Amino acid sequence: MEALDIARWQFGITTVYHFFFVPITIGLSFLVAGLELAWVRTRNEKWLRLTKFFGKLFLINFAMGIVTGIVQEFQFGMNWSDYSRFVGDIFGAPLAVEGLLAFFLESTFLGLWIFGWDKLSPGVHNACMWIAAIGTALSAYFILAANSFMQNPVGYTFNEERGRAELESFTDVLTNKVVLITLPHTLFGAFMVAGGLMAAVSMWWLIRRKPVDADAFRSTLRLGAVTLLVAGLGTIVTGDIQGKVMTEVQPMKMAAAEALYETKQPAPFSILTIGSLDGHEPFYQLEVPRLLSYLATGDWNAEVQGIDDLQAQYEEEFGPGNYKPYIPVTYWSFRAMITCGALAMVIGAWMLWSTRKGRVPRGDRRWPIWLAIAAPLLPLFANSFGWIFTEMGRQPWIVFGLMRTEAGVSPNVGAGTVLTSLIVFTLLYGALAVVEVKLLLKAIRTGLPEVDPDNETGKQPDDRPMAFAY
Numbered sequence: 001m002e003a004l005d006i007a008r009w010q011f012g013i014t015t016v017y018h019f020f021f022v023p024i025t026i027g028l029s030f031l032v033a034g035l036e037l038a039w040v041r042t043r044n045e046k047w048l049r050l051t052k053f054f055g056k057l058f059l060i061n062f063a064m065g066i067v068t069g070i071v072q073e074f075q076f077g078m079n080w081s082d083y084s085r086f087v088g089d090i091f092g093a094p095l096a097v098e099g100l101l102a103f104f105l106e107s108t109f110l111g112l113w114i115f116g117w118d119k120l121s122p123g124v125h126n127a128c129m130w131i132a133a134i135g136t137a138l139s140a141y142f143i144l145a146a147n148s149f150m151q152n153p154v155g156y157t158f159n160e161e162r163g164r165a166e167l168e169s170f171t172d173v174l175t176n177k178v179v180l181i182t183l184p185h186t187l188f189g190a191f192m193v194a195g196g197l198m199a200a201v202s203m204w205w206l207i208r209r210k211p212v213d214a215d216a217f218r219s220t221l222r223l224g225a226v227t228l229l230v231a232g233l234g235t236i237v238t239g240d241i242q243g244k245v246m247t248e249v250q251p252m253k254m255a256a257a258e259a260l261y262e263t264k265q266p267a268p269f270s271i272l273t274i275g276s277l278d279g280h281e282p283f284y285q286l287e288v289p290r291l292l293s294y295l296a297t298g299d300w301n302a303e304v305q306g307i308d309d310l311q312a313q314y315e316e317e318f319g320p321g322n323y324k325p326y327i328p329v330t331y332w333s334f335r336a337m338i339t340c341g342a343l344a345m346v347i348g349a350w351m352l353w354s355t356r357k358g359r360v361p362r363g364d365r366r367w368p369i370w371l372a373i374a375a376p377l378l379p380l381f382a383n384s385f386g387w388i389f390t391e392m393g394r395q396p397w398i399v400f401g402l403m404r405t406e407a408g409v410s411p412n413v414g415a416g417t418v419l420t421s422l423i424v425f426t427l428l429y430g431a432l433a434v435v436e437v438k439l440l441l442k443a444i445r446t447g448l449p450e451v452d453p454d455n456e457t458g459k460q461p462d463d464r465p466m467a468f469a470y
Helices: 003-019 022-042 045-078 081-115 122-151 170-174 177-209 214-249 251-258 291-297 307-318 327-354 367-392 415-446
Strands: 156-159 164-167 269-275 282-288 397-399
Touching: 003 022, 003 045, 003 367, 003 415, 022 045, 022 122, 022 177, 022 214, 022 367, 045 081, 045 177, 045 214, 045 415, 081 122, 081 164, 081 170, 081 397, 122 170, 122 177, 122 397, 177 214, 177 327, 177 367, 177 415, 214 251, 214 291, 214 327, 214 367, 251 291, 251 307, 251 327, 269 291, 327 367
Parallel strands: none
Antiparallel strands: 156 164, 269 282
16 A cells, blocks of 8 residues: 555545534533533532533543544644645644634633532532633634635635645635535534434433433433434535535535435435446446435436546546546435434433433333434444545545645654554544543542532532642
8 A cells, every 4th residue: 555545544534533523522611511501500410410421421532533533633744744835824724723722711711610619609600610611612613714714715825836736815714615614513413423422421310310300311312302303404414505505615525425426417416336346337226316416416306417427527627537426425424414413313312201201211221222322322423424525536636636635744753654654543542432431430430420509609528620630
């Protein structure tokens, strides 16, 4: 394998692994802030205990997200130095703002939230978590703005003398049509994961432990299930809009999502295809007539360009070369994303139904536990498949229409060096995964912490800051 292939594998592995923690962190920060707000307004001890319980899970994932995210930044300079030189003037601007503004905001106020239980009034303490949650959303916005430039380059000029793209309008970068729809789609996806996690943990306690805190966990089970369902609907709506924007700026990606080789009007959407690996010669297809036309344009009768026609068009525009992404990955990742998200919503609906009118799921059956485990995993996988489709569907471009992926790799870093770092970091990530699972299981099994109902600050009974109790 060449250095380019190994570098792509490494970036893909680290990106997917890092993004396991991102949606949990974003969604759970808002849910924890909401739980604490319920305590501030009602002074019901239940909400304070739930805040601290799910606050543990949030902080564990927040720490893991930071650790895994730092590695990605080093890869830009180590494995992709030519790419960094080419777009650094543009790509670095939103990332710098993210670090100096959004991350500083969330980390500062999260620190105040962790150590401020016995120092701040309940209202101010809760405001710290809300600000930290807003900071996580802002971080997502600036990072997505940088990524959206790769999907749809705007706000730049090309310096022929230096051979690089240079920032012309930061406003255009921040208002890129891709980021404006990708941000809400990503946030809704994050709430699906966080809602599924909250509901799953609560159901596990209700079924397996049958705690005295059944009323508390039943509340968070239903809150998590409602969050999962509402966020799922938001994901569907924003995903539909995103598909139309994607067709406008990257028509090849939409064609690759359907393995549509020939231009059709109207174009069907295949739920299942059996045929050659690349989908070029299907033997059997289960299709929904006209659906692809609607997904791509909003018109049930519209024409959708095929891969072969777009290949010829790109050859004329950009010169000879293969401009087709790897079709099996784009085709199946797109369907895996939709399937996982839909199944997660079905589980969320079942959770609400099973807890209606004060009911609690029966603990003498194993399948409710498996459904609970699937509740956060399915939307998490849907998020990952979505990003795999987004990034693989842009290939062979690292910046669409401006720079091919093969041109962005570091010229002086050999395959052996990249392979060594790939192996080391993969093993390290495996060890971190073990630590993460152990910390989460320990936090979950510990259950709701005891609090002093007469202490209005919410201070821990053992008089220690919240962080040390973890």
